[in-house]
Amino acid sequence: MGKKADKTKRSADNSPEKSESPKPLQSTSYELLPADLVYIDSGIKTSPVKYDSLYPEVEEVFGVPRSPRPCTLVWRDVTVHVKLKNGRLKRLVNNVSGIAKPGTLIALMGPSGAGKTTLMSALAHRSPFGTVIDGEIIMNGRPVCSYVDRESGYMHQDDIFAENLTVIEHLTVMARLRMDRRTSTVARKRRVNQLMRQLSLYESRFTRIGGLDGHKTLSGGERKRLAFATELLTDPGLLFCDEPTTGLDSSSALKLVSLLRASAAQGKTVICTIHQPSSELMAHFDKLVLLAEGRIAFAGNASAALGFFESLGYHCPLTYNPTDYFIKVLALTPGSEAASRHAIKSICDRFAVSDVAKELDMEIHLEYHLMDNEVEDSRRIRGDSFRPPHFYTKIMWLVYRYLLMIIRDPRVQLVRILQKLAIALTAGVCFLGTPRLTQAGVQDVQGALFIIIAENTFSPMYSVLHMFPEEFPLFNRELKAGLYSTPVYYTARMIALFPGLLIEPVLFTGVVYWLAGLRYSAYAIGLTIFISILVLNVAIACGSFFSCAFGSMPLAIAYLVPFDYSLMMTSGIFIKLSSIPRYVAWIRYLSWLMYSNEAMSIVQWDGVENITCTNSNSTGVPCVSTGDEVLMQYDFTSSNLWLDISALLLLYITFHLLALLALRYRTRRK
């Protein structure tokens, strides 16, 4: 009981502030060891290893040893199925058991398609939608569920970053999103700096991750180390790494695996899928788990694997790297798949009844026994001590990140503003010189209004279509890692767009309004600019909805084009509203072009009584002499101004809500 209480106390003490202070390394049974020793749990037997004789780089790389939250992960009889499109289940992992203890670096290996990523995702509670997991997966005595996101780090095979950010900006934002909200700013900065130094990123801290033209970008190794640093920010006790060495040269791969080794030496539990590592790399791993056809072909001390295979008659030639040999034995040979499957089944069956498997089973049982005896409260305290940042903090830092991305992307900024100015000037000069209160002037005013509405609708609406499909992989990964929720992301994304959504309509409408000589009063100018801001924001909301609802830009365009045509046709410009056939007339109630056209027309013509009539005789068209007559021509009603503005606001809210729902739906399907 005293020991249990001690355990509980240590985990409860492990607040972010306190975890900064150096602590001696701990064994897997959490007993304190002399400062220069670390227990490396090598699977079946635990043996004290002289820390500074084996890993002299550890202290140099990671500074004074810290004490992460110790994590023991146990999985028993885990089977993973995936739902296929035809509704049937396909088994990817078959009845797999294992244990990962603090201080251990585990290599999860197997031929391509063996189920490594599937198993690791299941262990980390990050399986994609449509995955069915049977069996038990328990971390520190609690079945894994969403809390594992904050207790563990998951380094993906393909790293995805917000590319326009520099290393230090990325880590700063991630620290704000990931670290406990009680962590002080100084402690957070110190952690970021410490990680950059430890992972040799300090020199590149002002380099953009995947910069734009002419900017230096990070190397593949640096990107992997940055991904690793990101996962280490919270100093998790459990680390999953999916093929971290893929795409790296041998020295970068060695450097990365040394870092994983160093992490394990500090008390973390590290599980790592890896493809055919060299003998030098393999020497860093304590345990080896070999998967084949979704089953375990071997699990135990890396050094015992050769003996097990030899006992089955598979002798690794002296010239062969043992791991290459294991993979060769466990891979399907093209042309004789049935024989290979038979051999693999036989190896897996023999392993299941081997002494190594029995020892592993005993170890798992022992761990279960210990967990059963652990006080429930102590588990909860360990799991629940983390306090995530408040949602408004997350929104603020996401807005910062997206603003940086927008500012650094010339596609969206300077070029777009210059383009707007050029279009405004070109359109505006066409209206120069016509007096407003004449018959020709009426047509010009309505034309200028339509140009203002169309330019604030179509190009902005199409410009956001690429946004969500492009950002979805990063968003979905961060969402799955529990960094923020869909509404937080969506709100931040929209707030970051807002400066542009204000500047663009003000600039464009201002220039066209002035050049076209529209109604000259502060009320008319102010209201027209306000309506044009609303129009652009509704268009962006509608574009966002199509962007969220359809996974790709071509698909979104395919649906949006007919939609925007129907909105335009019912806007009141081309056809009198009263003459639209009844079965399509309802579309006008969705048309912000109609609402804005009516509202802007009212602003221009309400109360106007003195339109001159000079050309009625020559054209035969009856003269309009008052603003009301102009409005009647288009079936507009002067009392509808605030109704139109309210409808625009309602459409704005509705499209954003629909976009949010569509985004949520898509994240649940991935």
Ligand SMILES: Nc1ncnc2c1ncn2[C@@H]1O[C@H](COP(=O)(O)OP(=O)(O)OP(=O)(O)O)[C@@H](O)[C@H]1O
């Ligand atoms: N959603 C899915 N639908 C059907 N089959 C799938 C699905 N996901 C994975 N698989 C299959 O499951 C098997 C295991 O996939 P997994 O990605 O876990 O393998 P792996 O061992 O990590 O391979 P690699 O080393 O090539 O990354 C593969 O044959 C893969 O094609």
